[in-house]
Amino acid sequence: MLSRTADHLYWMARYIERAENMARVLDVTYNMSLVPNAAESEAALWLPALEISGNLEAYERDHEDYTAAKIIHYLALDINNPSSIYRALRSARENAHAVRVAMTTETWENINALWLEFGQFIGQDLAKNGLREFCDWVKARSHLFRGVCFGTMLRDDAFSFVRLGTFIERADNTARLLDVKYHLLLPEQEEVGGAVDYYEWSAVLRSVSAFQAYQKIYSDTIEPWRVAELLVLRRDMPRSLHACFDEITPILDQLSGSRSTECRRMAGELHSKLRFGKMHDIFQHGLHEFLDDFVKSNNKLGAEVHKTFFSIAT
Amino acid sequence: MQKTEINFFDEMQLDVVNSNEFNVREIYLAYQKWLKEIPRDLLDSKRQEAELLFRRVGITFNVYGEQDGVERLIPFDIVPRILAPNEWSHLSRGAIQRVRALNMFLHDIYHKQDIIQAGIVPATVLAHTQYRPEMFGVDVPQQIYAHIAGIDLVRTSESQFYVLEDNLRTPSGVSYMLEDRKMMMRLFPELFRRYSIAPVDHYPQVLLKNLRSVAQTGVNDPIVVVLSPGAHNSAYFEHAFLAQQMGVELVEGTDLFVRNNSVYMRTTQGPQRVDVIYRRIDDDYLDPLVFKADSMLGVPGLLSVYRNGGVTLANAVGTGVADDKSTYIYVPAMIKFYLGEEPILENVPTYELSKTEDLAYTLAHLDELVVKEVQGSGGYGMLVGPAASKQELEEFRLRVVSKPSNYIAQPTLALSTCPTLVEAGIAPRHVDLRPFVLSGKTVTLVPGALCRVAMKEGSLVVNSSQGGGTKDTWVLQDQLEETPTEIPDISCLVETRVEEAAVC
Numbered sequence: 001m002l003s004r005t006a007d008h009l010y011w012m013a014r015y016i017e018r019a020e021n022m023a024r025v026l027d028v029t030y031n032m033s034l035v036p037n038a039a040e041s042e043a044a045l046w047l048p049a050l051e052i053s054g055n056l057e058a059y060e061r062d063h064e065d066y067t068a069a070k071i072i073h074y075l076a077l078d079i080n081n082p083s084s085i086y087r088a089l090r091s092a093r094e095n096a097h098a099v100r101v102a103m104t105t106e107t108w109e110n111i112n113a114l115w116l117e118f119g120q121f122i123g124q125d126l127a128k129n130g131l132r133e134f135c136d137w138v139k140a141r142s143h144l145f146r147g148v149c150f151g152t153m154l155r156d157d158a159f160s161f162v163r164l165g166t167f168i169e170r171a172d173n174t175a176r177l178l179d180v181k182y183h184l185l186l187p188e189q190e191e192v193g194g195a196v197d198y199y200e201w202s203a204v205l206r207s208v209s210a211f212q213a214y215q216k217i218y219s220d221t222i223e224p225w226r227v228a229e230l231l232v233l234r235r236d237m238p239r240s241l242h243a244c245f246d247e248i249t250p251i252l253d254q255l256s257g258s259r260s261t262e263c264r265r266m267a268g269e270l271h272s273k274l275r276f277g278k279m280h281d282i283f284q285h286g287l288h289e290f291l292d293d294f295v296k297s298n299n300k301l302g303a304e305v306h307k308t309f310f311s312i313a314t
Numbered sequence: 315m316q317k318t319e320i321n322f323f324d325e326m327q328l329d330v331v332n333s334n335e336f337n338v339r340e341i342y343l344a345y346q347k348w349l350k351e352i353p354r355d356l357l358d359s360k361r362q363e364a365e366l367l368f369r370r371v372g373i374t375f376n377v378y379g380e381q382d383g384v385e386r387l388i389p390f391d392i393v394p395r396i397l398a399p400n401e402w403s404h405l406s407r408g409a410i411q412r413v414r415a416l417n418m419f420l421h422d423i424y425h426k427q428d429i430i431q432a433g434i435v436p437a438t439v440l441a442h443t444q445y446r447p448e449m450f451g452v453d454v455p456q457q458i459y460a461h462i463a464g465i466d467l468v469r470t471s472e473s474q475f476y477v478l479e480d481n482l483r484t485p486s487g488v489s490y491m492l493e494d495r496k497m498m499m500r501l502f503p504e505l506f507r508r509y510s511i512a513p514v515d516h517y518p519q520v521l522l523k524n525l526r527s528v529a530q531t532g533v534n535d536p537i538v539v540v541l542s543p544g545a546h547n548s549a550y551f552e553h554a555f556l557a558q559q560m561g562v563e564l565v566e567g568t569d570l571f572v573r574n575n576s577v578y579m580r581t582t583q584g585p586q587r588v589d590v591i592y593r594r595i596d597d598d599y600l601d602p603l604v605f606k607a608d609s610m611l612g613v614p615g616l617l618s619v620y621r622n623g624g625v626t627l628a629n630a631v632g633t634g635v636a637d638d639k640s641t642y643i644y645v646p647a648m649i650k651f652y653l654g655e656e657p658i659l660e661n662v663p664t665y666e667l668s669k670t671e672d673l674a675y676t677l678a679h680l681d682e683l684v685v686k687e688v689q690g691s692g693g694y695g696m697l698v699g700p701a702a703s704k705q706e707l708e709e710f711r712l713r714v715v716s717k718p719s720n721y722i723a724q725p726t727l728a729l730s731t732c733p734t735l736v737e738a739g740i741a742p743r744h745v746d747l748r749p750f751v752l753s754g755k756t757v758t759l760v761p762g763a764l765c766r767v768a769m770k771e772g773s774l775v776v777n778s779s780q781g782g783g784t785k786d787t788w789v790l791q792d793q794l795e796e797t798p799t800e801i802p803d804i805s806c807l808v809e810t811r812v813e814e815a816a817v818c
Contacts, residue, residue: 001563001581001582001583002563002565002569002579002580002581002582003569003580003581003582004566004568004569004580005563006582094545097372097545098544098545099564100372100554100558101554101557101558101563101564102564105371105558108372109370109371109372112370112371112372113370116369116370157582161582255582257583309582310582
């Protein structure tokens with residue numbers, strides 16, 4: 001398929017996934033804000049939402065304080081914030097528009113309808129009213145997007161690039177989320193287990209739809225190391241790093257065909273760490289270091305995918 | 315705006331003013347009966363539904379020079395234009411005849427130039443900006459230049475049709491013919507049971523077959539692509555639509571490159587050769603090495619490969635010389651010269667303002683005439699005398715006088731009207747018709763057309779850039795012909811059309 005088409009499809013999927021993850025972060029943070037004494041201050045509660053998306057510095061350039069209202073607007077609807085949900089969905093739609101031929105009519109109409117519906121939220125004060133509905137809507141549209149791709153697209157390279165975009169983006173988001181939360185919760189490696197921690201961790205789990213899974217697998221109190229295990233190493237947990245690479249590696253094998261591409265090797269290497277790694281060892285070396293490394297490697301993988309498939313030298 | 319006092323032919327009613335069921339034209343009888351049964355608010359809700367669906371599908375167009383109008387819907391009217399079998403057969407034979415002659419003219423003008431030698435077309439045509447000397451002596455497959463031609467037709471009476479212009483460069487609008495039909499079938503399935511309407515959906519298949527038939531000899535399984543300027547072009551929807559319907563890649567200039575006298579596209583698996591390019595980019599932007607050097611839309615080196623027979627372009631480079639308004643006047647003569655036939659369709663009488671007497675007449679009758687720029691299109695740069703204000707007339711007079719050869723003038727035609735759903739209800743609005751003639755190994759057209767309608771009362775300008783809308787065009791099948799219950803077999807359809815073409 002055309003390199004440009006592949007590029008657009010890949011980014012369309014990444015942007016949809018990005019919007020969904022941002023909505024998840026906003027949703028759980030908002031829930032936390034309803035728990036009494038969940039955080040020392042409004043700022044302390046909402047700052048992580050900026051950190052997870054890597055937006056803190058950009059936010060600080062334009063804003064003086066950290067109120068819920070400002071942060072919610074910044075992350076959800078701000079036209080000038082390149083990582084806002086508004087911008088992510090707009091970019092997804094632009095990418096789709098540029099290659100509407102490469103997807104099924106239903107997929108295109110789904111994304112076009114998403115963008116048309118989004119109009120209802122523009123100009124709303126979500127912090128005051130309707131944030132939950134907004135987040136639910138974004139998540140539902142993202143589910144719908146994956147569903148329509150899965151249910152209607154031919155299983156060819158176009159489909160593979162859509163899936164690749166989804167999982168590379170998702171792996172990045174899960175790793176960042178866990179890193180920020182872990183970092184914050186264990187500032188001095190102290191014992192945890194209080195009530196607030198319980199809510200914090202359950203919020204983390206909920207943000208990746210893993211709360212029920214946790215209960216089912218461990219049927220025990222929420223322990224940070226188990227949360228980490230669930231989100232890093234459990235392959236049956238659909239938003240875990242391992243699960244993402246269970247998708248990414250075979251896609252890259254298939255797209256590379258008989259070629260032994262560098263991105264294929266990189267994915268394999270990362271995949272092995274997740275398949276054969278032990279949580280104990282990861283903690284020994286430091287979870288933060290592990291996650292930081294992972295995010296960097298995953299980014300490099302993205303760049304390599306770009307080099308291999310999207311910018312063909314003549 | 316002053317009212318003209320011409321009586322317009324209406325497609326449905328023989329007498330629009332004293333309308334009653336006795337003066338409905340026969341082909342509209344069933345429709346009119348149905349229309350009477352339908353409550354007005356249902357029609358309105360159907361229209362809204364159509365708008366919603368078009369918006370969701372993203373059938374939009376971009377208007378140049380409008381800040382907020384990045385993506386706009388073209389107004390769609392839910393009242394169809396209906397053509398009887400004999401009317402269509404007349405029009406299609408005429409359009410095929412015309413396109414055959416125009417293709418022969420293009421071949422001739424870039425080779426021996428017999429028609430100039432014979433004194434039928436003046437040699438000044440060679441000095442025309444749309445004449446491409448680069449094409450002189452270049453042989454194109456099947457000697458076809460205008461693979462896709464849109465012939466604009468207007469009607470002034472029961473039996474009188476005129477060709478308004480030939481569009482031989484990158485005519486657009488066929489996606490509306492197809493989407494309008496799809497919409498009508500969705501909104502009013504019951505009407506399709508009452509009428510036996512010839513299907514049009516196979517157009518993309520016929521187009522693909524035609525495009526494959528003009529690949530260079532020796533290419534076994536030709537790869538066809540659609541070349542678009544990109545998502546910001548006004549007709550992007552159509553480019554994407556046709557590529558998708560044909561199952562071929564939609565490419566932009568940067569997706570293609572030239573190497574070893576071939577054109578390749580950049581794919582995730584490496585370069586892939588391209589054999590036929592259905593390009594929707596004007597000549598000027600095709601190749602920055604030959605034409606506009608600052609064009610970012612084209613492919614450097616494309617023309618050199620094309621001239622050496624490494625790739626086919628559809629339409630060919632240089633077709634503009636044949637659809638220009640100053641060449642238009644010679645088309646009836648071309649038909650006689652190349653085909654030895656009488657023209658089936660008539661031209662509109664045209665004054666060439668480069669001629670002194672024509673100029674004098676035009677300036678004296680400016681308020682009665684339509685004056686057009688020779689190279690204008692899209693309804694830009696044109697004067698409709700009877701509808702123009704004194705000031706507009708004076709401004710245009712100055713422009714004409716300063717460069718008369720830039721303009722032609724025609725009598726203001728009493729374009730037929732067709733019932734159209736507007737705010738006030740069903741009212742007559744002026745329409746035209748653009749069937750698409752496809753030329754390859756065979757010359758054919760599917761039984762349908764883009765019907766454009768001027769949504770403004772009294773307006774004669776149907777262009778979408780000027781607020782025009784579209785209608786579905788129904789070509790009725792003969793009573794003898796039953797509606798086919800199976801999917802029409804395209805190959806045999808093409809064959810029959812060829813016979814039809816051969817007969818005329």
